[in-house]
Amino acid sequence: MPEARRNSTVPDARSAAPDEPAAPDGPGSPEVGSGLLCELDEDGERRGRPVPADDLVAAIAERELAGHVRWVWQAAVGLYPALARAGARVARCHDVALAEALLRARDGADPAADDASAQQPRLRPAGQPTLFEPDLFEPTQPGPRREPSQMLDALIEAHADQLRRIAADPDPVRFALLVAAESAGALASAEMSLTGLPWRSDVHDALLTEQLGPRPAGAAARPPKLAELARQISAAFGAGGDGGPGRHRARAATPVNPDSPAQLLKAFAADGIRLSSTRLAVLRDVDHPAVAPLLEYKELARLHSAFGWSWLDAWVSGGRFRPEYVVGGVVSGRWASRGGGALQIPRLLRRAVVAEPGWVLVVADAAQLEPRVLAALAGDRAFATAAAAGDLYAELAGAFGGDRAKAKVALLSAMYGGAGGEAGQLLAVLRRRFPAAAGYVEAAARAGEEGRVVRSVLGRTCPPPTAAWRALTADAVGPATRARGRFTRNFVVQASAADWALVMLVSLRARLWQIKSQNGPSELVFFQHDEVVVHCPAEAAGAVSAALTVAAEEATRLVFGPTQVAFPLHVAVVGCYADAK
DNA sequence: GGTCGGGGCGCG
DNA sequence: AAAGCGCGCCCCGACC
Numbered sequence: 001m002p003e004a005r006r007n008s009t010v011p012d013a014r015s016a017a018p019d020e021p022a023a024p025d026g027p028g029s030p031e032v033g034s035g036l037l038c039e040l041d042e043d044g045e046r047r048g049r050p051v052p053a054d055d056l057v058a059a060i061a062e063r064e065l066a067g068h069v070r071w072v073w074q075a076a077v078g079l080y081p082a083l084a085r086a087g088a089r090v091a092r093c094h095d096v097a098l099a100e101a102l103l104r105a106r107d108g109a110d111p112a113a114d115d116a117s118a119q120q121p122r123l124r125p126a127g128q129p130t131l132f133e134p135d136l137f138e139p140t141q142p143g144p145r146r147e148p149s150q151m152l153d154a155l156i157e158a159h160a161d162q163l164r165r166i167a168a169d170p171d172p173v174r175f176a177l178l179v180a181a182e183s184a185g186a187l188a189s190a191e192m193s194l195t196g197l198p199w200r201s202d203v204h205d206a207l208l209t210e211q212l213g214p215r216p217a218g219a220a221a222r223p224p225k226l227a228e229l230a231r232q233i234s235a236a237f238g239a240g241g242d243g244g245p246g247r248h249r250a251r252a253a254t255p256v257n258p259d260s261p262a263q264l265l266k267a268f269a270a271d272g273i274r275l276s277s278t279r280l281a282v283l284r285d286v287d288h289p290a291v292a293p294l295l296e297y298k299e300l301a302r303l304h305s306a307f308g309w310s311w312l313d314a315w316v317s318g319g320r321f322r323p324e325y326v327v328g329g330v331v332s333g334r335w336a337s338r339g340g341g342a343l344q345i346p347r348l349l350r351r352a353v354v355a356e357p358g359w360v361l362v363v364a365d366a367a368q369l370e371p372r373v374l375a376a377l378a379g380d381r382a383f384a385t386a387a388a389a390g391d392l393y394a395e396l397a398g399a400f401g402g403d404r405a406k407a408k409v410a411l412l413s414a415m416y417g418g419a420g421g422e423a424g425q426l427l428a429v430l431r432r433r434f435p436a437a438a439g440y441v442e443a444a445a446r447a448g449e450e451g452r453v454v455r456s457v458l459g460r461t462c463p464p465p466t467a468a469w470r471a472l473t474a475d476a477v478g479p480a481t482r483a484r485g486r487f488t489r490n491f492v493v494q495a496s497a498a499d500w501a502l503v504m505l506v507s508l509r510a511r512l513w514q515i516k517s518q519n520g521p522s523e524l525v526f527f528q529h530d531e532v533v534v535h536c537p538a539e540a541a542g543a544v545s546a547a548l549t550v551a552a553e554e555a556t557r558l559v560f561g562p563t564q565v566a567f568p569l570h571v572a573v574v575g576c577y578a579d580a581k
Numbered sequence: 582g583g584t585c586g587g588g589g590c591g592c593g
Numbered sequence: 594a595a596a597g598c599g600c601g602c603c604c605c606g607a608c609c
Contacts, residue, residue: 259604261588302590305603332599340602344592416597490598530591
């Protein structure tokens with residue numbers, strides 16, 4: 001084993017496969033138990049015989065301490081939460097399932113084919129266990145259990161095959177980085193779920209009471225404030241002063257459920273107001289006495305239903321909010337979440353996110369990330385020069401008559417495919433002054449309209465168009481064609497921004513481990529697309545801030561290589577999340 | 582009784 | 594000011 005660690009920057013020992021898979025989650029999860037390990041070379045070849053480990057947690061911890069190890073396993077999500085609960089921490093891994101998703105997207109496999117029984121012949125000879133059969137590591141599935149050694153063989157073969165396919169990428173270094181970062185992201189997400197975001201239930205409860213009135217006894221009952229607003233809304237319909245057909249009918253007695261768009265549309269129509277929808281943007285311009293209480297109702301009802309007392313009961317325990325993150329859950333590479341709406345927490349509720357006594361929150365968000373990513377991607381000299389400075393939009397304002405707001409609209413329209421209002425005109429300016437930047441997103445849009453796929457800077461591939469889309473767009477350009485163009489146009493930017501943020505996150509994670517503090521280790525507690533929150537002892541705040549800066553610089557260098565585009569972070573050290581920015 | 586699509590809105 | 598992109602989750606109402 002000693003010679004295996006001679007190069008500390010390259011993964012050298014690759015080990016695999018528990019034979020006693022732990023239950024993936026939940027309280028009362030059994031011990032991780034024993035496992036089977038096999039050391040591998042950098043190219044995935046076996047370096048020795050598989051060795052059993054009676055205590056997998058201990059064996060992993062021991063090898064982790066001994067030096068640089070990259071663990072190879074079928075999926076971190078199936079094993080690492082239990083490992084982490086048992087106290088083990090792993091720096092690096094190769095997540096075969098996440099890697100396979102990236103590779104299949106690249107190679108144009110129809111994702112729907114996974115569901116069919118159609119085999120992927122190139123993956124393995126017939127008769128061998130297929131690593132991606134759903135039951136391989138699922139002891140709950142009926143049928144004979146596979147032998148651990150068979151599972152290990154399948155894993156090692158699949159891993160070696162993946163390394164070959166990664167190496168065959170047009171940009172193998174970047175694609176390997178993507179696989180490594182995606183895998184490390186799975187580790188970080190499991191740790192974040194375990195740690196949880198500090199959450200003050202008392203502050204949350206007080207906020208709800210202030211906004212909604214006292215908590216109602218029944219879960220189904222409306223809080224006092226909502227009940228009163230609902231009454232006002234019902235009363236406002238049919239009670240209008242000036243007449244009109246049917247106006248004299250006593251309709252005020254008919255309750256209108258403000259949660260029902262259909263009932264609202266009907267009630268407005270009865271008062272002579274025909275609406276396309278009951279959306280906020282539409283209602284704002286409507287002159288009717290029901291509108292004011294309705295807008296207030298919508299805002300408060302959302303708070304109550306999505307983040308009210310029952311949310312508090314369900315998701316906060318022991319002073320922490322523990323959401324489940326889904327790595328690979330968004331096509332662009334951003335994380336999704338399952339349960340608790342972790343990535344849609346209303347800004348109002350950030351009041352409840354408070355550091356523990358003696359600790360602080362270090363909140364960092366990447367400023368103007370997406371336009372900066374476009375600048376780095378496109379290699380547009382003039383655009384990149386502007387992106388070297390602090391406020392990108394301000395730097396671009398000169399091209400738009402000195403109007404920063406126009407520069408922003410032009411950029412957002414270019415990245416999102418908007419063309420309404422004066423956007424078209426501003427886009428023309430953008431195209432003239434920054435042809436490479438405009439050309440980059442327009443080429444992506446064209447690819448989408450023609451049914452091709454596009455890739456992020458690290459090589460994440462967007463899903464191919466569906467058969468339904470192909471049928472729909474075979475003959476003529478229509479709304480579906482343009483929608484697909486907007487999707488791929490946005491994908492190259494959003495997914496590349498997600499690449500950068502993910503690399504930044506995992507780089508930060510590694511650096512936080514190096515910070516020693518008497519009062520405990522710094523905790524990564526939240527990650528939302530382009531924003532990260534670290535909970536740390538107050539005396540570690542300086543070191544954490546420095547680690548953030550270095551992580552951002554490393555992400556920029558690894559993802560984009562040499563570029564003059566800057567990716568500044570806004571960093572705030574606060575006691576309460578609401579006080580950041 | 583359940584499921585599912587749409588409308589709507591929170592976040593980036 | 595809103596719009597163009599990506600999500601999750603709530604409620605309603607149609608449907609089985």
